[in-house]
Amino acid sequence: xxxxxxxxxxxxxxxxxxxxxxxxxxxxxxxxxxxxxxxxxxxxxxxxxxxxxxxxxxxxxxxxxxxxxxxxxxxxxxxxxxxxxxxxxxxxxxxxxxxxxxxxxxxxxx
Amino acid sequence: xxxxxxxxxxxxxxxxxxxxxxxxxxxxxxxxxxxxxxxxxxxxxxxxxxxxxxxxxxxxxxxxxxxxxxxxxxxxxxxxxxxxxxxxxxxxxxxxxxxxxxxxxxxxxxxxxx
Numbered sequence: 245x246x247x248x249x250x251x252x253x254x255x256x257x258x259x260x261x262x263x264x265x266x267x268x269x270x271x272x273x274x275x276x277x278x279x280x281x282x283x284x285x286x287x288x289x290x291x292x293x294x295x296x297x298x299x300x301x302x303x304x305x306x307x308x309x310x311x312x313x314x315x316x317x318x319x320x321x322x323x324x325x326x327x328x329x330x331x332x333x334x335x336x337x338x339x340x341x342x343x344x345x346x347x348x349x350x351x352x353x354x
Numbered sequence: 355x356x357x358x359x360x361x362x363x364x365x366x367x368x369x370x371x372x373x374x375x376x377x378x379x380x381x382x383x384x385x386x387x388x389x390x391x392x393x394x395x396x397x398x399x400x401x402x403x404x405x406x407x408x409x410x411x412x413x414x415x416x417x418x419x420x421x422x423x424x425x426x427x428x429x430x431x432x433x434x435x436x437x438x439x440x441x442x443x444x445x446x447x448x449x450x451x452x453x454x455x456x457x458x459x460x461x462x463x464x465x466x467x468x
Contacts, residue, residue: 277457286358286444286460286462289458341412342448
């Protein structure tokens with residue numbers, strides 16, 4: 245079963261707007277990761293946030309983590325057409341496995 | 355940079371054939387994974403390996419087996435391919451995720467079984 249579930253399933257915005265994607269999970273975690281996948285390619289790691297962190301930034305990306313609500317959000321500011329991709333959250337299960345949600349498909353229109 | 359290489363980008367096989375999907379990583383990672391990705395279902399873990407000759411079943415191991423004879427190579431085997439195994443297969447590697455490490459993915463193999 246999937247640990248993380250992304251919301252919304254699909255998002256369509258104009259260039260320059262911000263995009264927010266959410267992830268909910270079910271069990272306690274020690275970290276949560278976000279990945280990006282361009283069409284027909286493999287996934288690329290974007291950012292990892294540890295359970296003792298509330299917010300983390302990387303360039304135009306901002307990730308928040310609320311362990312009390314078992315949720316995380318990924319914000320992409322000032323989006324570009326090149327940000328068009330699917331975005332996945334992933335959480336560890338046990339010591340070695342990483343479990344992914346179904347993803348959010350983001351379309352950024354010029 | 356870590357490189358994970360999957361031997362084929364596209365593969366077309368017939369029902370009943372034995373299919374081998376190969377994956378090689380160059381960073382001496384302990385962990386290697388095989389996922390399949392289907393529309394609306396996201397990534398589902400088939401098998402993973404945490405060391406040479408060691409393997410664990412993931413969420414959907416039925417119809418698949420794996421082989422890890424060398425640390426850098428992890429093979430996924432479809433013993434008798436079926437049409438419901440048509441999918442995108444993704445290989446990944448990492449150091450143990452309990453140490454807060456990311457996965458590094460290959461570009462995927464899109465398998466079609468006819």
